[in-house]
Amino acid sequence: MVGGTVKGMSYDASSSFDDSIAREISPFDVTDQKNFNEAYIAGFYSDRLSTPPETYGDTVEETAIDAFYSGIGERAGGVKVTAPRDYSEKKMQTGINGYRYRVDLFPVWFLTWKNRNRVAYSVMNGQTGKLSMDIPVNKKAFFTVSGIMTAVLFIILSFIPMFILPKTISLIAAVFLIITSFVFSGEIKKIYYRENHIYDLGNVHFRKGKQEKKKPVSSGRKKGMSKVSALLFMMVVITIFLKMD
Numbered sequence: 001m002v003g004g005t006v007k008g009m010s011y012d013a014s015s016s017f018d019d020s021i022a023r024e025i026s027p028f029d030v031t032d033q034k035n036f037n038e039a040y041i042a043g044f045y046s047d048r049l050s051t052p053p054e055t056y057g058d059t060v061e062e063t064a065i066d067a068f069y070s071g072i073g074e075r076a077g078g079v080k081v082t083a084p085r086d087y088s089e090k091k092m093q094t095g096i097n098g099y100r101y102r103v104d105l106f107p108v109w110f111l112t113w114k115n116r117n118r119v120a121y122s123v124m125n126g127q128t129g130k131l132s133m134d135i136p137v138n139k140k141a142f143f144t145v146s147g148i149m150t151a152v153l154f155i156i157l158s159f160i161p162m163f164i165l166p167k168t169i170s171l172i173a174a175v176f177l178i179i180t181s182f183v184f185s186g187e188i189k190k191i192y193y194r195e196n197h198i199y200d201l202g203n204v205h206f207r208k209g210k211q212e213k214k215k216p217v218s219s220g221r222k223k224g225m226s227k228v229s230a231l232l233f234m235m236v237v238i239t240i241f242l243k244m245d
Contacts, residue, residue: 006064011056013103014047015203018194024132025125028106036105046105051202053101059201060099061091068094134191 008030012022065083069090073081084090107126112119113136120136160169197203 006067009060009063010104010106011059012202013049013051013053015050015200015207016047017202018197019200019202020194021121021123021132025108025123025128025130027128028104028125029127030104033104040105049103055201057099061096062087064096064099065090065094068096134194 008027010022010026010028012019065087069081069083073079084093109124109126111122111124113122114120115136118136120134122131122133122135124131157169193199
C-alpha cells in the first residue's frame with residue numbers, strides 16, 4: 001500500500017472575496033511561514049473569516065483525487081491513467097478520506113475604480129505579482145475609436161465589391177457577426193457571474209446561512225451590488241485564506 005498527502009491547496013475564507021479572483025492570483029508561497037503577530041496587519045485592512053472550511057471540502061477531495069491520478073501517470077513515465085467515471089468509485093479506489101486545514105494570512109493588493117454604479121477591481125498577489133484585472137471602459141474613448149474604425153472599414157469595404165460579389169461579402173459579415181456575438185455574450189456572462197457571486201461557494205454558503213436565520217421568504221434571487229463610497233483608492237488587503245492539506 002502506498003500513502004501520501006496532497007498539500008498546497010488554498011481557498012479564500014472571506015465570503016466577499018470572489019473565488020474566481022482567488023483562483024486567478026493563486027498560488028501563494030508557503031515555504032517561509034511565520035507565526036501570526038498582530039503587528040503584521042497594523043495599518044492594513046484585514047478581512048475576517050466568514051466561510052467555514054467544510055464549504056470547500058468536496059472541492060478539496062476532488063482536486064486531491066485528480067492530483068493522485070495525474071501524479072501516477074507522471075511518475076510512471078507519462079503513462080495515461082484512466083480513472084473511473086463515478087466519483088464514489090474514484091474516492092474508494094484512491095482511499096481519499098478527509099482533509100486537514102489551517103488558517104493562513106496572505107497579502108493581496110487591491111486597486112478599486114468606480115464610475116457611477118460600475119466598480120472595477122484589479123487584484124494582485126503580493127508575493128508573486130500575479131494579476132486579476134477587471135479593466136474599466138472609458139465610454140467616450142470607446143465610441144470615438146469605434147467610430148474611426150467604422151469609417152476606415154467602410155472606406156475599405158466600399159472598394160471590395162469591385163473584386164468580390166455582394167453575396168459573398170454578406171456571408172463573411174454574417175460569420176464575423178456570429179463570432180463577435182458569442183465572444184461578447186461570454187464576456188458579459190463572466191462579468192455578471194463575478195459581480196453577483198453566482199459560482200462563489202463561500203458567498204453562497206454565507207448567504208444561505210443568513211437566510212436560514214431569518215424567517216422563510218418567497219424564493220427568488222435578490223439582485224443588486226453593494227455600493228462602494230470611494231471613487232479611486234488603493235489599499236493593501238491581508239485576505240484570509242484556508243490552507244488545506
